[in-house]
Amino acid sequence: xxxxxxxxxxxxxxxxxxxxxxxxxxxxxxxxxxxxxxxxxxxxxxxxxxxxxxxxxxxxxxxxxxxxxxxxxxxxxxxxxxxxxxxxxxxxxxxxxxxxxxxxxxxxxxxxxxxxxxxxxxxxxxxxxxxxxx
Numbered sequence: 228x229x230x231x232x233x234x235x236x237x238x239x240x241x242x243x244x245x246x247x248x249x250x251x252x253x254x255x256x257x258x259x260x261x262x263x264x265x266x267x268x269x270x271x272x273x274x275x276x277x278x279x280x281x282x283x284x285x286x287x288x289x290x291x292x293x294x295x296x297x298x299x300x301x302x303x304x305x306x307x308x309x310x311x312x313x314x315x316x317x318x319x320x321x322x323x324x325x326x327x328x329x330x331x332x333x334x335x336x337x338x339x340x341x342x343x344x345x346x347x348x349x350x351x352x353x354x355x356x357x358x359x360x361x
Contacts, residue, residue, distance in 0.1 A: 286293070
């Protein structure tokens with residue numbers, strides 16, 4: 228019978244009552260102990276307690292701090308990645324806009340040169356005559 232009861236300080240304090248169980252002594256047991264009408268407690272909680280498993284004790288002690296650290300590292304990485312991506316996108320846009328402006332300026336120069344060349348080439352002659360000379 229003693230093996231079925233958990234060995235917690237509250238139940239150890241009332242261990243003297245275990246020898247003579249009467250309805251009065253069962254009612255006088257603290258509410259933290261289990262009544263005898265339910266199933267027996269499993270020993271898995273004792274097998275996996277922090278005393279017998281140092282890994283579990285470590286994560287129970289440091290688990291929340293480790294979770295916070297990993298979460299903050301992930302969020303920091305995401306913020307830095309998003310910032311880098313935004314800056315890189317702006318740089319590419321500026322580079323493309325400069326390239327477009329340079330090409331437009333070159334196109335204007337070429338177009339003005341073509342127009343002035345055509346205006347000089349016509350000099351009173353028709354377009355067909357200018358082509359015929361070439």
